[in-house]
Amino acid sequence: MLSQSFRGRQVRPGDPSYDEDRRIWNGSVDRSPALIAYCTGVADVIDAVRFAAASGLSLAVRSGGHSFPGQSVCDDGIVIDLSPMRGIRVDPEARTVRAQAGVLLGELDRETQAFGLAVPAGIVTHTGLAGLTLGGGIGWLMRKYGLTIDQLLSVDLVTADGTFLKASGDENPDLFWGIRGGGGNFGIVTEFEFRLNPLGPVVLAGPVVWPMAESARLLRFYREWITDVPDELTTAVVHRKAPSVDYVPSELRGKPVVMVVCCYAGPVEEGQEVLRPLRESGTGSAPVLDLCAPKPFTEHQAMFDPSFPHGRWYYFKSCDVDRLTDEVIDRTAEHAARIVSPLTAFPIFQLGGAIARVGEDETAFGGRGAGHTFNINGTTEGADGFEAERTWARGLWSALAPHHTGVYSNFLMEEGEERVEQAYGAQKYRRLRELKRRYDPGNLFRLNQNIPPAP
Ligand SMILES: Cc1cc2nc3c(=O)[nH]c(=O)nc-3n(C[C@H](O)[C@H](O)[C@H](O)COP(=O)(O)OP(=O)(O)OC[C@H]3O[C@@H](n4cnc5c(N)ncnc54)[C@H](O)[C@@H]3O)c2cc1C
Numbered sequence: 001m002l003s004q005s006f007r008g009r010q011v012r013p014g015d016p017s018y019d020e021d022r023r024i025w026n027g028s029v030d031r032s033p034a035l036i037a038y039c040t041g042v043a044d045v046i047d048a049v050r051f052a053a054a055s056g057l058s059l060a061v062r063s064g065g066h067s068f069p070g071q072s073v074c075d076d077g078i079v080i081d082l083s084p085m086r087g088i089r090v091d092p093e094a095r096t097v098r099a100q101a102g103v104l105l106g107e108l109d110r111e112t113q114a115f116g117l118a119v120p121a122g123i124v125t126h127t128g129l130a131g132l133t134l135g136g137g138i139g140w141l142m143r144k145y146g147l148t149i150d151q152l153l154s155v156d157l158v159t160a161d162g163t164f165l166k167a168s169g170d171e172n173p174d175l176f177w178g179i180r181g182g183g184g185n186f187g188i189v190t191e192f193e194f195r196l197n198p199l200g201p202v203v204l205a206g207p208v209v210w211p212m213a214e215s216a217r218l219l220r221f222y223r224e225w226i227t228d229v230p231d232e233l234t235t236a237v238v239h240r241k242a243p244s245v246d247y248v249p250s251e252l253r254g255k256p257v258v259m260v261v262c263c264y265a266g267p268v269e270e271g272q273e274v275l276r277p278l279r280e281s282g283t284g285s286a287p288v289l290d291l292c293a294p295k296p297f298t299e300h301q302a303m304f305d306p307s308f309p310h311g312r313w314y315y316f317k318s319c320d321v322d323r324l325t326d327e328v329i330d331r332t333a334e335h336a337a338r339i340v341s342p343l344t345a346f347p348i349f350q351l352g353g354a355i356a357r358v359g360e361d362e363t364a365f366g367g368r369g370a371g372h373t374f375n376i377n378g379t380t381e382g383a384d385g386f387e388a389e390r391t392w393a394r395g396l397w398s399a400l401a402p403h404h405t406g407v408y409s410n411f412l413m414e415e416g417e418e419r420v421e422q423a424y425g426a427q428k429y430r431r432l433r434e435l436k437r438r439y440d441p442g443n444l445f446r447l448n449q450n451i452p453p454a455p
Helices: 042-055 105-113 129-135 173-179 212-228 268-281 297-301 326-336 386-399 417-424 426-439
Strands: 035-038 059-062 078-081 088-091 096-100 152-158 164-168 188-195 202-211 233-241 256-264 293-296 313-321 345-350 372-380 404-406
Touching: 035 042, 042 059, 042 078, 042 152, 042 188, 088 105, 096 105, 105 129, 105 297, 129 188, 152 173, 164 173, 173 426, 202 212, 202 268, 202 297, 212 233, 212 256, 212 268, 212 326, 233 268, 256 268, 293 297, 313 386, 326 386, 372 386, 417 426
Parallel strands: 035 078, 059 078
Antiparallel strands: 088 096, 096 188, 152 164, 152 188, 202 256, 202 293, 233 256, 233 345, 313 372, 313 404, 345 372
């Protein structure tokens, strides 16, 4: 039993809202926990961790519920849910923000952009800040301001024995190193503190779109063009069938397209100059749609929301590559042309810039030197056609296998220990295992991209 004074809601099988409460973003995940404990504050988290440890049941930790493989819900165990903890406090003078673990990215942007400030984070507003940050955090501002963890100043955390700790560069620095990329392995973070940086609020951003048949030509132009673009520009190349959304003209909907989605985190006029070569000679022919325009950053952040709603069935295979070689480009174009589902869309993120200026060993995050990260995503409305999309995603991933350099831990499914080690590299993985032995020797926090304690 949780303590009498536990303040949050407790949901169990048979409760009227149980089926709603056990749901997460990925509709293909269907698990039935014995208890969902909604925590309203640190005291609830301490209670819930102690209870879970004593019960011997498996424990899942949920903040935004966006884990690709659904590790934030479990069968027959306990879900510690942080979603009621939504406080955000910006200090515009110190240029810092404190955000509790249940905050979603759109909520953080709303508060920070009120002051023309921002934390670099992900590209969909309903993603949870907690899981994203603990894995690293990539998004539209990363080449200018780094990963989300590169702006992290400190965390409050509850460890496996229910102890409350702070971690920062000065306090428990080893733990602070580990949680910057090592995921939820070391404890439950209840609150984050970030440095803020100036942004917009208006930025030049949006997609420039061509028919997918132009993919190989576009990618060859793109790889040369990005070699000397400034760090203010972050892009992602997306292949998909054009979605049925307001901003896509009806005649283009459902047609296979390739788009370069841009965000320029600097003066709009400067961005227009940087983007000119892409727009004018990207494939040698004019784009079929160009939605890259000055707009509030928060509007750009919401652009992908309709493409990744809650409840669809999603499957992912991901990898980093150094460069878009001819071989990488040709395999990508070839497999993209075979996409069947109108909902499947896969981004290839451009890395580099500020990410690569932080040393590989300064944080647990692995792969700062990679050029691009592929997030190959097969999506369907439900079970119908899902197996075919999985097969397609695996096919492209396998075709790229000779070029894989690593993988971003937040983009992994349940792929086994070897893949988790690949995300960090052997040396850092050993260091993370030592750290895990110190902070969670019994591996209470194991429903994650698990780092087993060193023996
Ligand atoms: C639609 C969508 C868009 C995405 N876009 C991006 C993107 O642009 N950039 C990017 O980097 N990633 C992106 N991701 C991946 C994302 O970073 C991970 O899915 C991340 O785990 C989501 O965090 P969450 O809090 O929503 O997830 P949850 O499912 O709640 O948590 C995932 C895992 O994180 C751990 N965890 C969660 N909360 C805590 C906590 N408070 N303390 C300790 N551990 C915790 C647990 O191990 C849990 O299993 C995206 C995911 C989705 C579904």
